Amino acid sequence: MKLPKLAIIGYGAIAQQLVQQLQQTKQSYQCAVLLRANSPRRAQVPDSVQLLTSIDDLLAWQPELVVEAAGQQAVAAYLPSCLQAGHTVLITSIGALADSALHQQLLDDARQGGGRIRLLSGAIGALDYLRAASRLPGTQVHYESRKPLSAWQAELAQLGYDSNTLKKPLVLFSGSADQAAQRYPQNLNVAAALALAGVGMQHTQVQVIADPSAQQNQHILHISGPAGELHAHISNTPSPDNPKTSLLVAYSLLDAVERHFEVIGFA
Structure with missing residues (x-):
């Protein structure tokens, strides 16, 4: 039986957790990781995972799914070639699409090459409701990101x-989703996901708060319009390896990979 082929770009905390989880699932995969030849992370890749050094190596390996897990710069550097070659790509760094020119380029590459773009829902839920509700004119979306100070140490400095003496919540940003995603590329992929699923980057309102009393990454979502209202408060455990993101993200990625290859699933 031929095993599905999965290529992962990058090997940070999320990619490492994905590989670990894949090795424990009932479904078997052929996995490869794309890393530069001089990357110190190469030593961390298990022997069962093939190492790739260039985008040409990745394309020659002919994966059935390419997972980007290396940050916004990797989206621009590697995914156009994958889409032009007809591959399906799963983007974790959705904030990269706040760059309208890059967003359009990826769409053009996919249409011309036959590739497909899939976006990770990650730490947020309710995207199915949002997609449906946003079809009705007048829908409004407000999103608040409230995280512990450990997620914002560099920004606060x-x-x-x-961050050791701040006692009250501090509003770091208030504005549109595209501005938020570009200003905080490691923290605000959720804002970009909500915007792309809903009313767009400019019309999705975002507030970013550093909160010394917060113990978890909190996502507070308000959707209102002709379809009705949705109010969601999601509180996620921060990743132990990277407090800027949630522990749930790696499991969301695992679920997205499995859904790509499964015979039956939710639309």
Whole structure:
């Protein structure tokens, strides 16, 4: 029996957790990881996973699914070639699509090459409701990201705040989803996901709060319009390896990979 072929771009915390989980599932996969030849992470890749050094190596390996797990720059650097070659790509760094020019380029590459673009829902839910509700004019979307100070240490230091002494919640940003995703590329992929599923980057309102009392990554979503209202408060455990993201993201990625290859699933 031929095993499904999965190529992963990058090998940070999320990709490492994905590989570990895949090795424990009932379904078997052929896995490969794309890393630069001088990357120190190459030593962390299990022997059962093939190492690739260039995008040409990846394309020659002919994966059935390409997972981007290396940040927004990797979306621009590698995915156009994958889409032009007709591959399906799963994007975890959705905030990269806040760049309208890159977004359009990927759409053009997919249409011309026969590739497909899939976006990871990651740490947020209710996207099915949002997609349906946003078809009705007048739908409004407000999203609040509230995370512990450990997720914002570098950003707070740049603003002159000491994360060890800050006692009250601090609003870091208030504005549109495209601005939020570009300003905080490691923290606001959820804002981009909501915008792309719903009313667009400019019309999705986002507030970003560093909260010393928060113990988890909180996502507070308000959708209102002709279809009705949805109010969701999701509280996620931060990843132990990267507090900027949630532990749930790696499991969301695993679910997305399995759904891509399964015979029956939710639309």
